[in-house]
Amino acid sequence: MVTLTKDDAYAVAATVADPELPVLTIAELGILRDVRVREAGTVEVDLTPTYAGCPALEAIRADVTAALRESGAREVVVRIVLAPAWSSEWISAGGRAKLSRAGIAPPTPRAGGPVAVELSVRCPRCGSLATEELSGFGPTPCTSLRRCTACLEPFEYVKAL
């Protein structure tokens, strides 16, 4: 039996990909909040949902558990923590760059109000700032649908939350 340190365990959990935005790991998405190693090889992981009803959370729970068990954890306890609530600001700089390369526009900074003012979302394909919203709700809870009026391509945008 390998003895996992906190850093080892965090590194393993951090490699798990988000099932709905698979270009991002759960660490880059900002939903992996903490990892603790207890005596007897028990690892506790804190995850926070992006949206309350996000159906990916159960898949992520299973993936994190499997990854840690494979790396030597005897027992894995995944806790869903609600506070503080996830914010799209928690997506890492590296994560934002990966989203752009995958054709998904990263969130604009939040502008304070209850619904963020969308300050010129950049087209992830041609870079134009001339884009418009097609629908406030996209294929996953955290994305909306937009279209670039320069290159005419539709794209997904991770909503500011």
Added chain:
Amino acid sequence: MSSHASGAVVDPPVAVYASRLGDDALILAQRLGGWITRAPQLEEDVALANIGLDLLGQARMLLSYAGEREGLGRGEDELAHLRDERGFGNVQLVEGQDADFGEAVARLLVFSAYQLPLYRGLSTSSDATLAAIAAKAVKEVAYHRDHATQWALRLGAGTDESHRRMQAGLDSVWPFVDELFEGDDLERRLAADGVAVDSTALRAEWSAHVGEILVRSTLTEPAPGAAPATGGRRGVHTEAMGYLLAEMQHLVRSHPGATW
């Protein structure tokens, strides 16, 4: 807090309060799910499904917490699927069957404009779990209200036909508005302890938002009805509720313990 003046032991008030809010979200989520494949455009199918999913997520958290505080070993699934109509404490507004898309927009506008200030207030509740759930949900509901607002404006200020339908939808849901803000003893006692939000205090913000939308969309505020709805919080529901529950609960009740 767990006993009446008579000494009779009742459900812990916090459990009742959380289940009321959870039932609002659950029942509207079920109604919105009914729009999938029937919305006027594909993007709207996706939008209503997403809004329903957000509400379902909120319902799961609120009902799980209600079950925990109730202490009878009931979880979110038991509360959602194994209670009868009289056991549900949702407002009657959310259970109505939409006649058309205009009515769906009117219902979502009226409800989200109520839920937004409610959750904003609850996010500073002295109950840490309710505060965390509300802080999470308030961000989602801001998008719901924005979505309903955009549609109300488009339909109200659109063609004669879209205006007529949006107005008819508003007329249909209007008798259910007062119930949102009526409050009761349980809510007042919890609000005094800083746990709940006094719903009677939410009406001003609701009226300001909805009133502005009515003006901008050239819609007319319906006259107050002769018999405004009441009773949902006490388990008294409209005819639509039984049919809704039959559809929502039949699988779990017909196949107890089924999993996939």
